[in-house]
Amino acid sequence: MIPDPAAIPDAGQMRLCRLQAALAVRPCVDSYDDFCRVALSLFRFIGAAYTTGASDCWEAAYRFADEAPGISDSPLLVARAAALIRIMRSGRPCELCFMPPSCRRLSNDEAELMRLLAVARRKQPHELESIVCQFVGAGNEDAATRAFNALASC
Numbered sequence: 001m002i003p004d005p006a007a008i009p010d011a012g013q014m015r016l017c018r019l020q021a022a023l024a025v026r027p028c029v030d031s032y033d034d035f036c037r038v039a040l041s042l043f044r045f046i047g048a049a050y051t052t053g054a055s056d057c058w059e060a061a062y063r064f065a066d067e068a069p070g071i072s073d074s075p076l077l078v079a080r081a082a083a084l085i086r087i088m089r090s091g092r093p094c095e096l097c098f099m100p101p102s103c104r105r106l107s108n109d110e111a112e113l114m115r116l117l118a119v120a121r122r123k124q125p126h127e128l129e130s131i132v133c134q135f136v137g138a139g140n141e142d143a144a145t146r147a148f149n150a151l152a153s154c
Contacts, residue, residue, distance in 0.1 A: 036114055
């Protein structure tokens, strides 16, 4: 059997296997600022609420926002995050993929949400509009752009 080249030692060090290499380039929660980490946690709680139908997930989202430092209007923040998730869910052929709230890694959908939120927070005219259509379904671009901008202004 021929050994996997990714597992062959290179200059005294073990190279990363393909899975480790893929995970190493994936975004991590730690690479975002406090506001984005709060928003990501809210997305995850809200996503879990939609997936499970459990009201505990909504309560967890509101409690998390209440306890997050630097958030002046936590109910508004949760409402804006929920509005964004509703818009995202309505225009996609498949469900959004959310990781558990305690996970350090991001799913592809979460990474895209964080990228779009970062663009909205930069407040560059028309930058968000030009890329949001790649992530949402046709007809939802305007609503998604407004929702990202509203969340970014919290």
